[in-house]
Amino acid sequence: MNKEHLKKKLSSLALSMFRKDFFGIYHGSLSAKTEINRFIINTKEAVFDTLDNTSLIELYFKKDYRWNQASIDANIHYSVYSQISDAKFISFSMPPFTTAYSLEHNIITPKDYFGHKEIGSIEIFDPRNFDDWYERANSEIAYYFQSQKTDIMVIRGYGVYTFNRDVYEMAKKLSILEKSCKILLLNEKNSNSAFY
Template identity: 80%
Template sequence: MNRQHLKNKLSTLSLSMFRKDFFGIYHGSLSAKTESNRFLINTKEAVFDAIDENSLIELYFKKDYRWSQASIDSNIHFSIYSQISDAKFVSFSMPPFTTAYSLEHNIITPKDYFGFKELGSIEIVDPKQFEDWYDRAQSEIAYYFQTKKTNIMVIRGYGVYAFNRDLHEMAKKLAILEKSCRLLMLDGSQKDYNFD
């Protein structure tokens, strides 16, 4: 796939995810593997509703000066790409309903049709203390994906890591997850009211 086409796809998805509040102004990350030993990822200054040529940087697995300009999540993306051959695209997002739901629950069990059929139950991972989370995340996230044989990881109070071979499939799963969590929260709030 040519680089320009790939950049356009990332830009389109980024804007869509930004509009859905999955990405903040400088919060989140999105990448694509370009070769066996390199990947495109957003820079640390990237604004997700306007990803362009200057907002993406190509990193080699062997670290060089470019890594200092890249997203703070670059090490985590690198770890996923280097250990999971199926990973062609990786994202870190903070969908509001999924993240909020993760604060009070240990598992997400969708009650809607699409969530049930596409996702099934998803464990919510507790990162324990946040103080050293970024030091541990690089190894823990890739390890989780490998041992649990999944491509979505919901981390309590932090957000969602996902990877896929197909960019649109990854986006679809994230959208279904967010809708399912929104429905679960709405369903839960209804139980607090007595309409009689």
């Protein structure tokens, strides 16, 4: 697998997602599996509108000194890659409308055509206690993907984890989900204002 080509794909996707406000300056993570026991992920200091060779690092499944430079989400990505063979790309993002919708709802049921056809209903996962979420996240996220037989996980008040074999399909699904949640929120707002 051409690692330079993979890095360019990740950089291009990161810029696009940054422009849509899915990533913050230092918030989010993006990775690609390079071999059966390795993956490329952004570093802790990565700025998502300018991902380059200095802000991407290749990690072996066996932890070494490089893990200290990697994203705080590296353990979660490792857990998904090591347990789900279909995972070739993983992202963690915080799309604003999806995250906002997750605060007050338990399920996302798109009412727009593309959301309905491409995504369908998605149950919102409640992480319960944020204080110990990062200690539980690597096992709970991989378990959720496997038990629910899904490639997308909306976590209440936290964001969205997704994986795919194709980086563009992953981005497309995230984009459709975000648009669907925006439509749902606008629809709620219009319905509520009709009563006043």
